[in-house]
Amino acid sequence: MTSTYDVAVIGAGFAGVTAARDLTLAGHSVIHLEARDRIGGRTFVGEAFGRQVEFGGTYAHWSQAHVWHELRRYDIGLARRLTIGQCYWLADGTVHTGTPAEYHALTKPLATRCLADAREWFPLPADIHAADTTAIEKETLADRLDAMGLSALERDVLCDVMGSLVASPAEQGMAQFLFWTSLNGGSWETFMEGAGGFPIEGGTKRLLEAINGESTAELRLSVPVVAVEDDGSGVTVTTADGERIRVRQVVLAVPLNTLGDVAVTPPPPAADMIEQKHPMRTSKIWARVKGEVPTFSANAPVGRHPINSARTEYRYDGDTLVVCFCGDASSIDPTDRAAVERALRFFVPDLEVLDVACHDWVSDPYSQGTWVHHRPGHLTKAAPLLRRPHGRIHFASGDFAPVGVGGIDGAIETGARAARDVARALRADS
Known part of the structure; x- marks a missing residue:
């Protein structure tokens, strides 16, 4: 069992890379695990027609406080259509x-x-x-x-x-x-x-790589996680190939529709929402x-x-x-x-x-759908439950963001919040 990290961040979309960056900049040791062979989650700049195109989430705006802060931080602008x-x-x-x-x-x-x-x-x-x-x-x-x-x-x-x-x-x-x-x-x-309204200059990949470039986390790609167990003194993360990694805190930054594929112990709140998933199959x-x-x-x-x-x-x-x-x-x-x-x-x-x-994105096992639109009862009743620390486990995703729900802005928002909560818990645990 590996036991050399303060935090495991699971998922490398915008929520995960933001959390990993903020935690490593704060001096914490982080292992960053991503099921795909790339970072980006439901944003994906791929090749088509001899040029790059955005296959997933694309747009940003100056009214979106969290993504705009990151764009200014890295001197990245918005493009025109x-x-x-x-x-x-x-x-x-x-x-x-x-x-x-x-x-x-x-x-x-x-x-x-x-x-x-x-x-x-x-x-x-x-x-x-x-x-x-x-x-x-x-x-x-x-x-x-x-x-x-x-x-x-x-x-x-x-x-x-x-x-x-x-x-x-x-x-x-x-x-x-x-x-x-x-x-x-x-x-x-x-x-x-x-x-x-506005794509990001250079694509979402440019901003994603800028955020990830400041992280010193140990990033492992093509490593699906199947279980996260908080036993009260630490957390054991189990990967699909059976590796067990012991950490002090976890940020679980995966989409709502895949959250039920990770065995979380103790069981997470908002169980009905996790089981029902969201209906966007676009x-x-x-x-x-x-x-x-x-x-x-x-x-x-x-x-x-x-x-x-x-x-x-x-x-x-x-x-x-x-x-x-x-x-x-x-x-x-x-x-x-x-x-x-x-x-x-x-x-x-x-x-x-x-x-x-x-x-x-619908048949993609690591998304099982596109951006979130909550079923009745989930936006204000269930989603807020996943914004609170669950013992040593912290959830992050634009799918249950408090403001930027359903977008890149919300992913960054929840990743930064999870990092703050984890850093606070680690200080209290020292």
Whole structure:
């Protein structure tokens, strides 16, 4: 049994690398274990079409305090995407088209109406317990849509504007939509700019490697962890190949949907949430389209079309790269160039798709889904339980972040918090 470390950090996404960096900079000895053969977790800069593309989480914004702090720390900026010239949206069985201003004029009143009570439920969104959320935590997005008395056209348009964030309205808690809106001053449009507005210069890999570059932890890749046992005097971490590592504290920084694959002793809180997992089973597909086509965005309600959100993202070598999000990953084969071409031509006729690329996050054993959207009851009732120290075990993930839930910002937020909690515990234990 190895027993030479103060802390084991399990998982090397943004939460894990942040925790490992902060703990080693504080002078603690850290072993850092990652199941994949790379760092990054659900962010992944890979190769496609002869260039690098983001297969996972991508976007950041100056309004996201934790990621913005890290970008400034390493002198990394934000990049720009192509400006959209034309919008297409599927509603009531028909593809409509208009300018971005016309689309905004149509969608804003519906989104405002749907989310009008955001500040009522979350008057101080940095403190989710500032108001009683019991009632809203029983409501799904489908419940809200049903109660609004919308026409078929209006309902589809509202689902369109929520775009890539809608995968399963009957399973997604309404509370998270309202929480995100309240965080952004009551504006869904402002939230969406932060959630999908600006890539990181050089990609997420650049920021990830900058953070990891300051860590002196012993990083081991391709080492899945199967068990973490706190016996009151220390923690034993067991890897898939049977190695047992003894440490004083643990940061368990893995996605919610994989947390149940690690045998944690004593059993962790929020057992129902861990068992049920979150319902986001989205795919992100890149399509290389022939020529520098006019810029566009396209949206369709989940269940009505295989692609629920698409937009021209970059020009490359005389062609155009289009990023597509599919709320139901099973609705289209992301490796089928012809199928993706047909789906895009539904909105924009005559597009020629030359090639496609995708990473399957749903079947990936170390993600089992994409970004989190909590089921009813989990955002304000269950997730906070995983933000507290569980004896000598500390959880970190953007999936249960207090502010940046579901994104890179939340991953950094929880990694830094876990590191502070661990450092405090180690001092008390000295």
